[in-house]
């Protein structure tokens with residue numbers, strides 16, 4: 001059997017993280033500059049049925065059977081096998097690599113699962129649909145995030161800019177004109193589950209206040225959709241800043257994120273906010289061809305360990 005390889009992009013949430021868990025709309029786009037890759041090849045010399053999983057980025061080189069069933073990489077393999085009704089996998093090697101930083105709001109987990117599901121199902125002769133891949137990535141995310149909204153797996157499996165409301169079919173976003181975003185990494189790994197859990201506690205303690213914030217974030221996401229589709233970029237930056245102020249009220253920003261966001265705005269970004277779970281991870285800034293370099297430089301000077309520029313193409 002030949003080797004099969006697949007890759008999947010990272011993602012950023014432009015508007016609406018956290019409120020999306022409470023069924024408000026959000027907007028997310030794939031980031032093709034960073035990707036997870038999976039390659040599956042037969043291992044004729046291996047013991048029958050042995051699946052060897054190797055992920056150098058996390059120092060893992062292990063037979064599938066030696067991993068707990070719900071280990072995220074193992075679970076992805078089990079769910080693919082279940083989906084296509086393969087009871088016993090042939091002896092194979094699965095190699096995973098990724099340039100998406102882990103636990104930093106760029107969807108690394110969903111991208112790794114997506115790449116595994118695509119490569120393994122193709123290797124087994126039953127390529128899965130985007131919908132099946134997305135459902136598997138959601139199941140794996142559930143093990144680690146508790147109650148994920150589903151925005152990560154949907155953006156990554158369909159590799160499209162989306163307007164997303166939990167529990168509803170997603171809508172593809174029509175991007176009126178290409179636009180560019182600089183992503184700045186604080187270098188602080190921050191598990192989404194912790195931030196989501198703290199927002200849940202705050203919501204339980206003060207539901208009226210939190211519901212008002214979620215409503216306001218949802219209304220920002222709806223306005224942003226219109227400005228992206230009708231292409232009114234001068235209206236998008238202020239919406240990003242307003243979204244960030246509400247994320248601060250939810251207490252999911254951090255001094256490091258706030259510093260990078262302030263630096264990006266001072267260097268000419270028309271808007272900036274954290275993206276993803278927050279407390280660390282990445283922030284995003286809306287830039288033009290003129291402000292892209294000064295903003296990237298300012299982010300580095302303010303302590304960003306890495307910056308990525310991504311362009312959202314017209315759709």
Ligand code: PMV
Nearest residue numbers: 017018105148149192276277
């Ligand atoms: O940190 P990420 O990339 O997993 O994004 C999480 C987005 C949240 O809205 C905070 C959680 C969710 O499941 O939507």
